[in-house]
Amino acid sequence: MKLAKIKLDDLARHCLARHREERSDVAIHSKPTMHTDPNCIFCKIVAGKIPSKKVYEDEEIFAFHDINPWAPVHFLIIPKLHIPSMAQVGPEHQALLGRMLLLAPKLALQEGVNPYPEGGFRLVTNTGTEGGQEVHHLHWHVMGGPRPWLRG
Numbered sequence: 001m002k003l004a005k006i007k008l009d010d011l012a013r014h015c016l017a018r019h020r021e022e023r024s025d026v027a028i029h030s031k032p033t034m035h036t037d038p039n040c041i042f043c044k045i046v047a048g049k050i051p052s053k054k055v056y057e058d059e060e061i062f063a064f065h066d067i068n069p070w071a072p073v074h075f076l077i078i079p080k081l082h083i084p085s086m087a088q089v090g091p092e093h094q095a096l097l098g099r100m101l102l103l104a105p106k107l108a109l110q111e112g113v114n115p116y117p118e119g120g121f122r123l124v125t126n127t128g129t130e131g132g133q134e135v136h137h138l139h140w141h142v143m144g145g146p147r148p149w150l151r152g
Ligand code: 5GP
Pocket: 041, 050, 052, 053, 064, 065, 066, 067, 068, 069, 125, 126, 132, 133, 134, 135, 136
């Protein structure tokens, strides 16, 4: 009886995995993270409820200028999905994170950082309170431009 139950569980897991493989859009959102959080500032920015200076947008990713810049160029790259921080990312977010990373150098140049190697930029993601995170929606800071900077 117990064996039969285990086999049924395995079957259910297998079917769910197949379903997710077939529906890659579902796989992206399969973590028990909320799709959006109504109390989250960055979810509100993605939804256009709080205005922002947009740098980039596609179906999964949004980028906008930081309201309190530390450097001549300072913008944030965020997933539209409400992932609280890097502490919550998993294998199902791999493609999304890869796309965010690949966007950083492109958008940095687009927003006016000087080219590598004399120019360049910093890519920072604060994680958790001791990591200096204030807004708990995953974001990567992209900072660049001629020094000195205010901070960083
Ligand atoms: P953290 O400290 O969490 O890594 O960074 C959060 C960043 O979000 C800060 O640099 C802060 O200036 C920025 N920020 C907070 N609220 C807003 C906002 O309403 N609009 C924009 N554009 N940036 C914000």
